[in-house]
Amino acid sequence: MTIETWQQPLPHGITLSCRGAGQRGRPVLMFLHGFPEAAFVWDELLETFAQQGWRCVAPNLRGYEASSQPAEVAAYRPKLLVQDIAALAQIEGAPLACLVAHDWGGAVAWGLANREPQLLQRLAIINSPHPGTFLRALRESPAQQQASAYMNFLVRPDAEALLREDDYRRLFGFFTHWGPAQWLTPELKAQYRAVWDRSLTGGLNYYRASPLRPQREGDPGAAAVTLRREMLTVDVPTLVLWGLQDAALLPELVDGLDEYVPRLELHQVADASHWIVHERPQWVAERLSAFLRAGPDS
Numbered sequence: 001m002t003i004e005t006w007q008q009p010l011p012h013g014i015t016l017s018c019r020g021a022g023q024r025g026r027p028v029l030m031f032l033h034g035f036p037e038a039a040f041v042w043d044e045l046l047e048t049f050a051q052q053g054w055r056c057v058a059p060n061l062r063g064y065e066a067s068s069q070p071a072e073v074a075a076y077r078p079k080l081l082v083q084d085i086a087a088l089a090q091i092e093g094a095p096l097a098c099l100v101a102h103d104w105g106g107a108v109a110w111g112l113a114n115r116e117p118q119l120l121q122r123l124a125i126i127n128s129p130h131p132g133t134f135l136r137a138l139r140e141s142p143a144q145q146q147a148s149a150y151m152n153f154l155v156r157p158d159a160e161a162l163l164r165e166d167d168y169r170r171l172f173g174f175f176t177h178w179g180p181a182q183w184l185t186p187e188l189k190a191q192y193r194a195v196w197d198r199s200l201t202g203g204l205n206y207y208r209a210s211p212l213r214p215q216r217e218g219d220p221g222a223a224a225v226t227l228r229r230e231m232l233t234v235d236v237p238t239l240v241l242w243g244l245q246d247a248a249l250l251p252e253l254v255d256g257l258d259e260y261v262p263r264l265e266l267h268q269v270a271d272a273s274h275w276i277v278h279e280r281p282q283w284v285a286e287r288l289s290a291f292l293r294a295g296p297d298s
Contacts (some may be wrong), residue, residue, distance in 0.1 A: 034103020
């Protein structure tokens with residue numbers, strides 16, 4: 001099945017470059033990528049689920065690839081990122097049958113499910129921490145503080161220059177931290193380079209705009225953040241898939257998740273990392289298919 005691409009203007013002036021498959025008018029699955037990725041990482045799942053009868057859409061988030069790239073760091077605040085996906089969902093035909101998200105895409109998805117629950121029927125999260133458990137860990141867990149220390153590197157004003165050194169050695173190192181990343185083929189590396197050549201600053205601005213990072217000298221980070229309970233609850237049925245070998249997001253981030261997400265289905269995978277979508281695409285597709293087939297009250 002062919003992946004289609006298009007530029008989607010949104011009513012508030014942002015344009016998102018999108019990838020998709022499946023006929024318009026069918027129930028919609030929307031897929032949100034993270035850092036340092038882009039919408040193309042979902043192509044295999046777009047094709048798989050389009051063949052099953054879904055309309056599948058994967059936008060490049062603002063700041064990425066050919067989507068709008070505002071220069072101001074403040075343009076990457078969470079409420080604005082949520083606004084983008086809410087608008088796209090309404091254009092595609094909300095409520096979405098499911099919103100599927102990884103990493104920073106998950107941060108946007110948690111926010112949308114909390115603020116605009118009428119726009120989606122189900123939520124599927126892949127290795128992306130809930131803001132409540134993440135804030136707790138950044139405040140109280142030395143292990144997670146250490147695991148998240150890279151965030152304070154990514155907010156540096158010279159981060160772009162450092163990441164581009166030696167053919168993006170540090171960025172490719174994100175993928176190989178846990179193991180050899182045999183899925184990272186030369187063709188896939190070329191796709192990543194093309195995205196980073198075009199839009200590296202946009203992805204880094206997500207970190208610069210968010211206070212959810214470890215405390216450092218002169219920057220209280222998460223220590224200065226307060227999130228009200230009503231900003232954290234998610235009432236739609238939610239699937240969470242979690243690779244336990246994630247070097248940046250530790251297993252403790254799913255502890256207590258059911259306090260915020262009562263309709264939770266959690267699957268943890270011992271031999272997968274943060275990049276489980278690449279490592280175990282068939283398993284991810286199977287778990288998502290089963291979740292979509294479940295009854296409305298599950």
